Amino acid sequence: MTTFIGKREIPVIIVVILSLVMIIPFFIVVPALNVASTEIQRMLVPIAGFALILGGLNVTLRNAMKISKRNKGWPFSIVLLATFIFFLVVTLTPGLEMLYTTAYVTVLGKVNEAIMALIAVFMATMAYRGFKIKSFETCLFTLSCLIVMIANAPIGEAVWAGAPDVRNWIMDYPNMAGMRALNIGIALGIIAYGIRTMLGRERIALGDVEVKVKKE
Amino acid sequence: MNLVISGRVADFVLFLIFCGTILALTLQAGRGKRFELKKRLPALDAISEAIGRAVEMGRPVHYTPGGNPLHGVRGTHIQMGLVICGHVARICARLGAKLMVSVATAEQIPIAEEIYRGAFVAESRPEVQPDVRFYGAGDPSFGAGCLGTIFRERAAVNMIIGGSGSDFPIVAEGAFRAGAFQIGGNANVFMIPLVVAACDYTLIGEELFAAGAMLSEDATQLAGIVANDISKVFIVAVILLGVVLMTAGAPIVLQLLKL
Amino acid sequence: MNLESLQRIDSRWIFLAFLLAVAIPIVNPIGLPLKISDNTKKVYEAVERIPDGGVVVLTPDFNYDNKGELQPMMEAFLRHLFLKNVKVVSVSYYGAASPLLMEEAMKSVGLEAYGKKYGVDFVNLGYLAGDETAVAAFGANVHALVKVDYYGTSISQLPIMERLRTAKDIDLEISLSAGMNYPELYLRQWQTTYGTKVTGGSVGLIYAPLIPYISSGQLLGYLPSMRGTAEYELLSRRPASAIVGMDSQSLVHLVFIVAIVICNIGVLGSYLKSRRGGAKI
């Protein structure tokens, strides 16, 4: 234990104070802390706003660098920068609401949805590669997935009338039991991690990479 | 006068028990008691192995802690992702691998750069500039950006450890197509099934939180994991006791938990 | 034939099968049968049981990422609600994009087609920042929290808002949610305090964890994703995009099932080969 408060302890002290301010009013009646915890959460909004600006700066700088160095694929960076400026201006300038709606809702919204749609398609190959029966465990993994899929497909009920009942049973009992225990474990893990950080033992997330890494 | 908010008495007592166990064991470890974990997580051994292979192939390593705000509902998952990122960065620095870190939310950028720089400095390679990439706020742009990066840079290893959300399948598929070895870690119950289906090695649920302590090999951190094991035995005991009493017609434990 | 190679089909064939399974029923609807579940009936009855002239709060808590799943659901609810004599108040706690989605839904449903008027039968209050605190404040006193609607009109000029002062006045809360905490927010803030009835629907990903709330009766049924929407459209006899989508859903699930089965035939193939050859896998 260090006896003095150095530069390295400042982040840890901040973490301790803030997490206690969040936790204590959740359990104990302390009106003042309650107000403080909601107020702090509201104050995080402008901080997150600054972070978003920083993000924009990061993206533009990296791509500007790419263009100036004529790195591979630099013309694409011009496209990116143009889109960036266009959306920045259109969103902020008053009086451009029509253009904003067209650009954001009609065009960008649809492309976003298309990227999200890729997820579903990729899940097909993920299922194709991931559900290989090689042991009893993978057999359970695959079979439970297949049964629930058959029951979820509208056509499945026409083929096997009992499928929804089996699915409901799986979801209500074994699935719930498994998920519940996972949740309990995760909550315990979070508590352990939180205390580790509050005691100043786990400092990597605070930017301090000075722990012993195991040797091969 | 009520001191503890009504309806949260049981929560508070349980919270104190769990925290107390962890604190007690951590103090013991601080006094020099050794704690050892017997169970190995294969995914952790796979990390340095995979990075070694990436160096042999001369291809980069891609790491992402996933996309959620640090202070949000799954903030600790991301923080854990950053912690493991620190360990991964050190291994990369030691073995001489090129590391790319993609972050999904903007407030992770500065701290990820700090961790990246710190890890390379700690392994006496201060000349390496942090390679932290950000692709705009939002799952679609993060997914698309990651996909492009992994594919164009031909990453040999892809690690998605932390709290990735719906962008996970896109990143995982991109990595598969680029022929990358995948290590996934997640504590988001909705995403764990996909992680298990897609990755070669996985850290699911509590394993994610234990992994940081295991990688550090710090006795005081390991003590927390051991303490959690004691808490688990306690929880199972509470459940079993409750069930026995309930079956005998006395729902005492249930009433206590609802306090 | 070499069964083993079935494990290594080029993923592009799977993508193609997937896309065809989606596209064919859209061009040429098949009309596969659909059984209506009790859960959907519960939601339908909850809406049917709203008293004449009652107030419904509809909360679209999703954005463009989940539009495909929840927009048809929102439209199905609106079509059903406008057939009845109820006041619909739309407000979102999720994000700035949600009111825009509401606007789009109104465009496709058409307020005039049902003889309803904006400000009298329907109002869009836009997005309220602050998550749980905002939900609690809205429940305690709507007029203290909200001053203007989405279009900047003062709510004192909107006759519909005279009917809605606190969460006690809400006859039914319909939550369309892309995140698990949203229905929980309304249960915690409105139901426990004011006894508000809560129903709605969510994306498929978060549906399973909500099942306990349905079985305990806190949620009056809850629609899972497009499947629930299709059943709801069928029940309210207003078929729209979700029913057409259900054919695609069926075929897509079939593609998944066939892909998994084919891969496992491949696994069986390599197992048989290793037994015949005496080599280890």
Place this chain on the structure above:
Amino acid sequence: MTIYDVLVSLIASGLVLMALSFLYRENSWFTFAEQIVVGGLAGYGTAIGIRQVYYQGLTPIAQGMSWYILAIILGVLLFMGFFKRLAWWVRVPTAVLIGTGIGLNMRAGIETQITAQLIDTVRSISTPSLATNVNNLIVIIGVCCVIMFFFFSTETKGALMPVSRVGRYFLMVALGSSFAYAVMGRTSLVIARFQDLLSYPNYYTILIAALLILYDVLRHRKAL
């Protein structure tokens, strides 16, 4: 439909197809769409960030809530990463975010993830209905075994071995069935996209895309 609408619609569906073209193979069209999405969302995000700082950071200060100056200072500290000698200071705002996150996660975890779950797990196995008894028993065994599966401090052998194994079985069933539920939701997004793509005038773009892919397939076949 006016010409303007048709044009906007064609641009949107063109970009959608470019994004989907990754399914065929990595190509420049996809990279183009990717840059548009990244640039667009980054620009939009920056605009939102400026608005957040203005309305939720500077406006409260103007209204007399002077403690919001602290939030502004913390926000500015995030930019210190650009200056090598001051880079250390980014840890301060990050610590604020991390501290809040830890506090919120710990308190949410204990209530929703532990106590509420325990309450529902403590069930009677002597109800009049045999089926309920069996099902309740399954839940109890499942929860206990999966909890013990995540046990790190001792080796899984002896009495712990069967418990841990049963826990693993339960976990596998749970994960498999959850996967199936995720499929249903995500597919709706593809369906919505295609309903859009297959309507007037967007199907013309599909035709063009199909021709491009066909050309690419034939070209590569010749090369083989």
